[in-house]
Amino acid sequence: DIVLTQSPASLAVSLGQRATISCKASQSVDYDGDSYMNWYQQKPGQPPKLLIYAASNLESGIPARFSGSGSGTDFTLNIHPVEEEDAATYYCQQSNEDPLTFGAGTKLELK
């Protein structure tokens, strides 16, 4: 199984500043020129919401302050500028190989 290691486990960011979340895969999630890494946001009592797919593609309706980058085994989710509504837990997920796997999550709090 591909293990996804997210860091940090939690972070506190001031309004308007940048939040950076890392996701490292135990093996490459690239295939045929594409990176099969996705990012989700989950707020308490709600299902996850897709933010970024294929490493860097912004899902429809998601604000442009969210961005994703990376390839191979190293991926990053950036949020800038952070807004109050961004307080949530963020998960990376790989879909290059079965079983599909998620990272353990990163909890973002606002200072």
Place this chain on the structure above:
Amino acid sequence: EVKLLESGGGLVQPGGSLKLSCAASGFDFSRYWMSWVRQAPGKGLEWIGEINPDSSTINYTPSLKDKFIISRDNAKNTLYLQMSKVRSEDTALYYCARGRPQFDVWGAGTTVTVSS
């Protein structure tokens, strides 16, 4: 409106069985891969498995392969999860999700509690 609505959760005794449903609306269900994902209380997300549009391919996370069965009825726009031999660690919120390679639509989930 694109929507997924899970049902069938509840209290089940250890060793028992339960069948969850996920009703899809607002899109052509028969064209999409579908997955089940669960979340234990206070924990992260765990992918259970997936089924392709015509049910010819069904994949599971290895640890659940002998306990859970995923199926679908495209005529009824419904996805199913048959759970058997449940244990306390199967207590979780169970979500259905649309799509592959990314999950772009999620239901609100149905809660399964395994307890005697």
